[in-house]
Amino acid sequence: MKDKILSFLVLPSIMFALFLAFSPVGRVEAISGGVPAETCPATGDWVKVDDLSGLLYTYTALEGQLIAESCYKAGSHTPFFQTYDPALSSVTVTSTLLNPQGNAAQELSHASFRLVNEPDDDMCEWNLEIPADDDDCVPPEEEMCEWDETIPADDDDCVPPEEEMCEWNEEIPADDDDCLPPVVSCVETTDGDIVWGPWTVDPSDPTREYREGSYTKYDVNDPTKSCGTEEVDPERRDIPDDPDVLGEDDETGVVLAATGPTDNILVYVVELLLVAMLVTYSVFFTKTYFLKNSK
Amino acid sequence: MNKKVAIIIMAVLFTGTAIFTFTVFYPTLLDSFFVNTQDITVLQTNASENVQSSDLGELLTLKGSTTSTVPFEVSNRYLPSNWEKKNTYVKYTYLGEYSLSVYSKLNELLKTDYSWRKQLNKEGDIVLSGPMFLKDGIYQLHVHNGLSLGKKYFLFGDLLEYLNSKDLLLGTVMKFGDVRLECTTVQRMEIEKESKISGDMDLVISTCLERNGDLRLVSGWKVITQ
Numbered sequence: 440m441k442d443k444i445l446s447f448l449v450l451p452s453i454m455f456a457l458f459l460a461f462s463p464v465g466r467v468e469a470i471s472g473g474v475p476a477e478t479c480p481a482t483g484d485w486v487k488v489d490d491l492s493g494l495l496y497t498y499t500a501l502e503g504q505l506i507a508e509s510c511y512k513a514g515s516h517t518p519f520f521q522t523y524d525p526a527l528s529s530v531t532v533t534s535t536l537l538n539p540q541g542n543a544a545q546e547l548s549h550a551s552f553r554l555v556n557e558p559d560d561d562m563c564e565w566n567l568e569i570p571a572d573d574d575d576c577v578p579p580e581e582e583m584c585e586w587d588e589t590i591p592a593d594d595d596d597c598v599p600p601e602e603e604m605c606e607w608n609e610e611i612p613a614d615d616d617d618c619l620p621p622v623v624s625c626v627e628t629t630d631g632d633i634v635w636g637p638w639t640v641d642p643s644d645p646t647r648e649y650r651e652g653s654y655t656k657y658d659v660n661d662p663t664k665s666c667g668t669e670e671v672d673p674e675r676r677d678i679p680d681d682p683d684v685l686g687e688d689d690e691t692g693v694v695l696a697a698t699g700p701t702d703n704i705l706v707y708v709v710e711l712l713l714v715a716m717l718v719t720y721s722v723f724f725t726k727t728y729f730l731k732n733s734k
Numbered sequence: 735m736n737k738k739v740a741i742i743i744m745a746v747l748f749t750g751t752a753i754f755t756f757t758v759f760y761p762t763l764l765d766s767f768f769v770n771t772q773d774i775t776v777l778q779t780n781a782s783e784n785v786q787s788s789d790l791g792e793l794l795t796l797k798g799s800t801t802s803t804v805p806f807e808v809s810n811r812y813l814p815s816n817w818e819k820k821n822t823y824v825k826y827t828y829l830g831e832y833s834l835s836v837y838s839k840l841n842e843l844l845k846t847d848y849s850w851r852k853q854l855n856k857e858g859d860i861v862l863s864g865p866m867f868l869k870d871g872i873y874q875l876h877v878h879n880g881l882s883l884g885k886k887y888f889l890f891g892d893l894l895e896y897l898n899s900k901d902l903l904l905g906t907v908m909k910f911g912d913v914r915l916e917c918t919t920v921q922r923m924e925i926e927k928e929s930k931i932s933g934d935m936d937l938v939i940s941t942c943l944e945r946n947g948d949l950r951l952v953s954g955w956k957v958i959t960q
Contacts, residue, residue, distance in 0.1 A: 690932040691870035693952050694832070695925040697841045698864075698878050698891060699850075699942035713751040724744050728737055 479510035479518045479551035486554060491547040497531040498552050506530045508553035514545035526555055625666035628656040633671055641675060649675045769825060769852045769861035788957040790873055790936040793913045796828040796866065804911035806862055811906050814884030814896055817860060824890070824910055825863040832869035840865050840876060850878035853888040862890035864939075872938055872954075879941040879951070891941030895951055903953060919954030 481487035484507075488498065491511075500506050505526035512518045513534040523530065530552065536545045558564060569576045584590075584597035605611075605618035613620075635652040652671045658664035795802065806824040813822075827843060829836045843865045844850075855861050864877035879891025883899060897903040898920060906917045919933030925948040931938060935954030943949040 688932040689872055689935055690930055691872045691938060692929045693874065693925060693931055693938060693940050693950065694837060695948055696876040696940065697844045698876050698940065699945050710754060713754055717747050717751045720744060720747055724740055728740065
């Protein structure tokens with residue numbers, strides 16, 4: 440039995456493991472670094488020059504353009520990129536990629552150059568590092584959007600223009616909706632209720648007490664607009680006698696509380712029913728079993 | 735019907751009725767009907783024989799939501815005969831200044847913690863009880879009346895009505911702890927028609943005089959100072 444297991448399971452497993460260990464699949468991964476490399480870019484701002492030979496190549500940009508970045512490819516090496524700041528009108532790329540066999544540089548196969556427009560001499564390229572008072576280089580003016588009602592109110596890039604305030608004068612007719620006279624508050628006011636302070640003993644007459652009061656003035660057109668507080672003449676009165684001292688009556692309203700034993704009505708009804716049933720049944724029981732037997 | 739079955743029915747009916755009657759007419763014998771005074775300290779009130787203060791709130795420590803139990807006695811009147819041999823206390827819960835919420839709480843307490851069924855504590859002592867609040871500067875205590883004139887129930891209202899039925903309520907002096915109170919005003923009033931009571935008083939005690947109505951026996955009590 441054991442021999443069968445060995446022959447059908449273990450041995451094929453060992454053989455499969457050995458196959459995996461030495462199979463070409465593993466070796467493909469090992470040389471994956473040698474996959475043919477990419478080429479230099481040829482789209483967008485890039486200009487690609489093919490079929491080069493030798494170790495050097497010089498590229499001169501057309502008028503009005505400058506070279507900001509170069510790329511060359513030599514042999515099977517990955518493309519070699521180089522940037523130029525500031526951008527140059529002419530660039531010479533030199534292959535420095537060595538041939539592993541003889542340590543000689545690989546010849547160029549192709550090269551690409553990224554072109555940018557030559558900046559206008561008069562226009563500087565403004566950035567945040569340029570001081571604000573540098574007259575030679577001012578920040579570009581923000582483009583004004585043309586606001587209309589379709590633009591959402593919360594769009595920060597395009598806000599509605601501020602309405603121009605007209606300068607009102609008496610010559611402008613009163614019914615001109617575009618130019619109304621400025622609102623002046625507190626021209627006409629109404630008086631609020633008088634708020635009285637507590638009664639206190641009058642320092643000039645200890646037998647009397649007084650209280651101070653004030654009221655607030657409000658704008659007629661805007662009752663929430665306070666227009667200042669005015670004092671009123673203090674009120675005076677004789678100090679009232681202490682009712683407790685003189686034994687005068689106190690008075691209060693008594694509330695109606697549930698102080699009656701009103702929660703037992705149902706209990707009494709049940710009690711009554713039970714007693715009624717007991718009496719009825721007792722009469723029935725007595726008649727049926729005692730009076731009948733005695734007869 | 736079989737005589738044996740008839741006897742069993744008779745026995746069940748009789749026993750059931752007896753137990754029910756027992757619990758209805760002797761409610762204080764049931765555990766749940768006892769007044770709980772176990773967890774409440776029996777206060778010695780702030781008053782003494784020489785105290786001059788007449789502020790009942792100060793004397794009975796009525797502040798916040800306090801529940802107190804203090805010894806109770808009537809100084810110048812006889813109590814109903816079946817009350818004589820028992821110790822008597824008064825238990826009250828102060829609900830604060832009168833408001834609608836206090837009114838709700840008052841009626842809730844009168845049906846629960848201060849149910850008319852709760853008359854004795856486990857030691858068999860009488861505990862007169864009711865919720866109290868402050869209105870118009872006068873304290874109001876509301877107590878149940880079992881309408882038995884103290885013969886069957888041990889309720890504060892029963893005691894008051896018992897004394898009033900003998901024209902003895904006016905002038906009665908009772909003690910809440912050391913605080914002596916004298917009855918200065920007595921009025922029978924239908925609260926829904928006329929609820930005002932006036933007189934020289936610090937405490938109003940109100941109790942009902944009918945089972946389902948607004949007739950109340952209202953008495954005004956004044957703190958006696960020496």
